[in-house]
Amino acid sequence: MTGTTGTGVRDTATLLQLVESELAPTLADGALSTDPDVLESYSRDEALFCPADGAVALVRATTVADVQATLRFASAYRIPVVPQGARSGISGGANAVPGCLLLSVERMSRILAVDVAERSVTVEPGVINQDLKNAVAEHGLSYPPDPGSVAISSIGGNVATNAGGLCCVKYGVTKDYVRRLTVVLADGTLATLGTGTAKGVAGLDLRGLFVGSEGTLGVIVEITLRLVPLLPEPLTAVATFTDERSAAATVADFMASGAQPSMLESLDRTTLRLLNEYGDFGLDDRAGAMLLMQSDGSGNRAAALAEVESFTARAEANGALDTGYSEDTADNEALVATRRLAQPAYERYAQAHGGGQLLDDICLPRARMPEFYDGLDRVRATSGLTIAVVAHAGDGNIHPSVFFDARDPADVERAERAFEEIMRLGLELGGTITGEHGVGYLKREWLPRELDEGNRRLHRAVKEALDPDGILNPGKMFADL
Amino acid sequence: MTGTTGTGVRDTATLLQLVESELAPTLADGALSTDPDVLESYSRDEALFCPADGAVALVRATTVADVQATLRFASAYRIPVVPQGARSGISGGANAVPGCLLLSVERMSRILAVDVAERSVTVEPGVINQDLKNAVAEHGLSYPPDPGSVAISSIGGNVATNAGGLCCVKYGVTKDYVRRLTVVLADGTLATLGTGTAKGVAGLDLRGLFVGSEGTLGVIVEITLRLVPLLPEPLTAVATFTDERSAAATVADFMASGAQPSMLESLDRTTLRLLNEYGDFGLDDRAGAMLLMQSDGSGNRAAALAEVESFTARAEANGALDTGYSEDTADNEALVATRRLAQPAYERYAQAHGGGQLLDDICLPRARMPEFYDGLDRVRATSGLTIAVVAHAGDGNIHPSVFFDARDPADVERAERAFEEIMRLGLELGGTITGEHGVGYLKREWLPRELDEGNRRLHRAVKEALDPDGILNPGKMFADL
Numbered sequence: 032m033t034g035t036t037g038t039g040v041r042d043t044a045t046l047l048q049l050v051e052s053e054l055a056p057t058l059a060d061g062a063l064s065t066d067p068d069v070l071e072s073y074s075r076d077e078a079l080f081c082p083a084d085g086a087v088a089l090v091r092a093t094t095v096a097d098v099q100a101t102l103r104f105a106s107a108y109r110i111p112v113v114p115q116g117a118r119s120g121i122s123g124g125a126n127a128v129p130g131c132l133l134l135s136v137e138r139m140s141r142i143l144a145v146d147v148a149e150r151s152v153t154v155e156p157g158v159i160n161q162d163l164k165n166a167v168a169e170h171g172l173s174y175p176p177d178p179g180s181v182a183i184s185s186i187g188g189n190v191a192t193n194a195g196g197l198c199c200v201k202y203g204v205t206k207d208y209v210r211r212l213t214v215v216l217a218d219g220t221l222a223t224l225g226t227g228t229a230k231g232v233a234g235l236d237l238r239g240l241f242v243g244s245e246g247t248l249g250v251i252v253e254i255t256l257r258l259v260p261l262l263p264e265p266l267t268a269v270a271t272f273t274d275e276r277s278a279a280a281t282v283a284d285f286m287a288s289g290a291q292p293s294m295l296e297s298l299d300r301t302t303l304r305l306l307n308e309y310g311d312f313g314l315d316d317r318a319g320a321m322l323l324m325q326s327d328g329s330g331n332r333a334a335a336l337a338e339v340e341s342f343t344a345r346a347e348a349n350g351a352l353d354t355g356y357s358e359d360t361a362d363n364e365a366l367v368a369t370r371r372l373a374q375p376a377y378e379r380y381a382q383a384h385g386g387g388q389l390l391d392d393i394c395l396p397r398a399r400m401p402e403f404y405d406g407l408d409r410v411r412a413t414s415g416l417t418i419a420v421v422a423h424a425g426d427g428n429i430h431p432s433v434f435f436d437a438r439d440p441a442d443v444e445r446a447e448r449a450f451e452e453i454m455r456l457g458l459e460l461g462g463t464i465t466g467e468h469g470v471g472y473l474k475r476e477w478l479p480r481e482l483d484e485g486n487r488r489l490h491r492a493v494k495e496a497l498d499p500d501g502i503l504n505p506g507k508m509f510a511d512l
Numbered sequence: 513m514t515g516t517t518g519t520g521v522r523d524t525a526t527l528l529q530l531v532e533s534e535l536a537p538t539l540a541d542g543a544l545s546t547d548p549d550v551l552e553s554y555s556r557d558e559a560l561f562c563p564a565d566g567a568v569a570l571v572r573a574t575t576v577a578d579v580q581a582t583l584r585f586a587s588a589y590r591i592p593v594v595p596q597g598a599r600s601g602i603s604g605g606a607n608a609v610p611g612c613l614l615l616s617v618e619r620m621s622r623i624l625a626v627d628v629a630e631r632s633v634t635v636e637p638g639v640i641n642q643d644l645k646n647a648v649a650e651h652g653l654s655y656p657p658d659p660g661s662v663a664i665s666s667i668g669g670n671v672a673t674n675a676g677g678l679c680c681v682k683y684g685v686t687k688d689y690v691r692r693l694t695v696v697l698a699d700g701t702l703a704t705l706g707t708g709t710a711k712g713v714a715g716l717d718l719r720g721l722f723v724g725s726e727g728t729l730g731v732i733v734e735i736t737l738r739l740v741p742l743l744p745e746p747l748t749a750v751a752t753f754t755d756e757r758s759a760a761a762t763v764a765d766f767m768a769s770g771a772q773p774s775m776l777e778s779l780d781r782t783t784l785r786l787l788n789e790y791g792d793f794g795l796d797d798r799a800g801a802m803l804l805m806q807s808d809g810s811g812n813r814a815a816a817l818a819e820v821e822s823f824t825a826r827a828e829a830n831g832a833l834d835t836g837y838s839e840d841t842a843d844n845e846a847l848v849a850t851r852r853l854a855q856p857a858y859e860r861y862a863q864a865h866g867g868g869q870l871l872d873d874i875c876l877p878r879a880r881m882p883e884f885y886d887g888l889d890r891v892r893a894t895s896g897l898t899i900a901v902v903a904h905a906g907d908g909n910i911h912p913s914v915f916f917d918a919r920d921p922a923d924v925e926r927a928e929r930a931f932e933e934i935m936r937l938g939l940e941l942g943g944t945i946t947g948e949h950g951v952g953y954l955k956r957e958w959l960p961r962e963l964d965e966g967n968r969r970l971h972r973a974v975k976e977a978l979d980p981d982g983i984l985n986p987g988k989m990f991a992d993l
Contacts, residue, residue, distance in 0.1 A: 146877065148767055223964050230685060236687065236724050397630055463709055482714070488701065
């Protein structure tokens with residue numbers, strides 16, 4: 032059984048003594064903390080329903096040497112290590128496990144080099160995504176991936192989870208931008224994976240293996256990313272519909288037509304209502320669904336306009352209530368900003384209704400989305416719960432939020448069941464249980480249902496080969512394979 | 513030591529008897545051949561200087577079951593298996609090893625499904641790249657990767673080597689298009705890796721691990737590829753220079769300006785001369801270098817024209833002898849066709865000069881290309897050999913061809929040394945020993961020089977985990993790690 036907690040030393044007092052006597056002297060000053068309040072504040076990410084207890088110490092690494100020293104120590108005594116970035120994840124991947132060392136790289140946040148001719152940037156893992164975007168923009172370059180957490184999540188965490196976002200429908204996900212990684216392995220060995228060049232096939236793609244590995248194979252300490260020329264300013268179009276099925280059918284039609292939108296998001300009736308309750312956005316919440324689409328025409332205004340018109344025509348053919356677009360930059364930015372406020376609006380609603388929100392993340396073939404909404408109505412009916420949906424619809428990546436009263440155990444159970452029914456529906460429709468949020472702790476029981484036995488065997492074999500003592504982020508992703 | 517020949521049965525007669533008695537009954541009719549002439553013709557790819565002897569039998573699989581049966585049998589008796597596609601590779605990756613079964617998937621060549629809304633295609637591995645392109649074009653879709661072997665190489669081989677081509681500078685390489693793989697593991701187990709959806713992060717990216725794994729981890733039996741809308745027709749520009757350094761500097765300047773050419777190739781003086789000797793192309797072979805650039809403006813003619821003009825302006829600023837472009841489709845296609853004839857022209861020249869040509873494949877940071885040409889002049893001076901160069905210059909991916917008299921052992925040795933000096937130069941300039949041709953047999957001794965010890969250890973661990981008996985394509989890629 033891989034992925035189990037491989038702790039060789041189980042007594043906290045002994046562990047603490049070892050940390051002070053053997054680990055502390057090998058770390059930079061101020062890197063180590065065993066203060067219970069500090070540990071508590073670093074023990075969890077943004078996930079619900081995931082245990083996060085039992086951290087023994089926190090290492091806030093400032094150098095690669097700190098990371099190596101921590102893993103050498105942890106490996107020698109088989110102490111679990113939980114790698115952490117900005118702890119903005121929502122699957123519990125950065126949560127403490129009993130008897131663990133928390134290993135944060137948030138202080139390793141330097142941008143090391145921007146290479147304009149090569150269109151690449153080399154950074155430490157703690158750099159915040161938006162800070163990276165800003166830094167490379169000064170050189171006329173873009174780093175496209177834009178998860179919802181763009182303002183707070185770190186590049187290391189983005190790589191460790193293969194983060195997505197709104198731009199993926201045209202510009203791809205994090206893995207499409209990672210050229211080279213330096214990682215520290217379970218025993219403290221440093222390894223450089225991939226190449227800094229545009230192409231390279233020397234050996235296995237181990238770089239890719241670490242992208243999305245959620246801290247289970249090693250700790251990422253340096254990252255070279257491919258960049259692209261500054262993204263052109265897009266036009267933004269909106270269409271409203273009586274129901275989600277018409278919106279979903281529009282998405283499938285539009286994408287089948289060869290369109291290349293730089294954003295294609297959907298918001299359901301409940302989301303529109305909660306947004307209007309949250310702020311003065313004037314969204315048409317009598318509508319059953321809204322699509323928000325952007326086209327940058329790859330830099331050509333006329334092409335963008337043609338694509339926008341193709342979109343509105345297809346929306347109208349699918350019975351849209353209303354369509355429109357704006358050439359005004361401020362209008363466009365306001366619309367996208369409103370979309371990005373769906374999560375704060377959800378939080379406000381949850382706080383007023385017992386505090387519970389479970390955010391799901393499935394990805395389907397685009398053409399199956401109408402069936403998904405039929406299934407979701409059944410989940411709503413069975414659970415009796417409010418479920419709001421935003422989706423990166425152009426990619427078939429759907430985020431239903433299940434709201435519940437966290438003080439009512441029966442409601443919590445209903446919510447957990449609804450959350451699971453949504454994953455089941457995703458699998459039934461040929462999709463995946465997670466499009467971009469990752470497995471972490473939250474979905475570890477569901478991973479075996481998606482992967483076939485051959486794939487599960489490969490996972491176990493790779494994990495055992497790279498982390499034979501199972502000290503790296505145990506109890507997460509692999510725990511039930 | 514991994515990657516060694518793990519043969520448990522060493523006597524050919526015994527092996528043949530086992531093949532006939534135990535393997536043959538489990539295969540489709542006609543799949544098995546032990547005819548020496550057939551074995552001889554299937555024992556090698558297009559590489560030079562790579563051993564290719566000792567194949568015991570050939571399985572031409574027509575179904576997944578044939579592949580599974582072969583690997584179950586091979587695993588039980590620890591018999592080496594060499595997976596093969598079209599055998600168009602040039603690194604010896606498909607060459608026979610002593611006592612092996614050759615396992616060809618060329619007959620598994622069905623296109624299983626095209627999904628227009630999802631923009632994906634699912635194929636068997638034996639489909640020829642150009643046939644796939646033609647089939648999806650009927651649905652208004654493109655599969656961009658276009659290795660030089662596009663007309664003869666199979667998608668399975670393209671995936672197994674992560675093939676590149678001319679379009680990569682804008683459209684990426686094979687790995688950027690692989691969504692899902694079905695593979696047969698060393699013991700015959702079937703595993704499905706990745707997801708058919710646009711996004712997905714459920715578990716490790718094992719799909720990516722198999723892309724470029726050159727038959728060392730398993731046999732690819734089904735592939736789902738992402739497609740894009742039909743590529744727009746490009747404009748083509750040409751610039752000639754007195755020397756390669758000016759051409760290389762133009763490439764670095766142009767790419768640093770934010771350009772997005774859909775092709776950016778360079779041809780050196782010798783290549784221009786050999787092309788003119790091969791056919792009536794009227795290339796200016798008094799020039800020391802030529803750049804051939806295409807821009808599709810992402811579908812916008814004005815943008816393409818602007819990019820072409822930006823290119824010619826930069827070429828002139830770098831002292832171009834002549835620049836020009838054509839809006840005529842036939843002219844454009846003729847120029848690209850001429851570029852694609854460099855290899856036949858090389859072959860003609862080699863045949864007339866002792867038969868030897870070693871084609872190298874390094875990739876550098878673009879800005880280091882002028883230094884590379886300085887170094888290459890030193891290799892020319894030291895070796896006294898003719899070395900011609902074509903390059904996917906926009907990616908820094910350089911293909912020097914070393915010509916020699918294959919009948920003269922001293923010349924052969926000089927050529928092998930020059931070939932190695934080119935790889936050494938690539939590594940010194942921050943590049944890789946192979947941008948797109950792969951390691952195979954030809955470069956296995958050089959792989960350890962590129963990878964650091966941590967990376968080598970990871971390679972060994974992954975190989976041991978997935979192929980514990982070392983039966984999959986032994987003696988190749990991993991042999992010297």
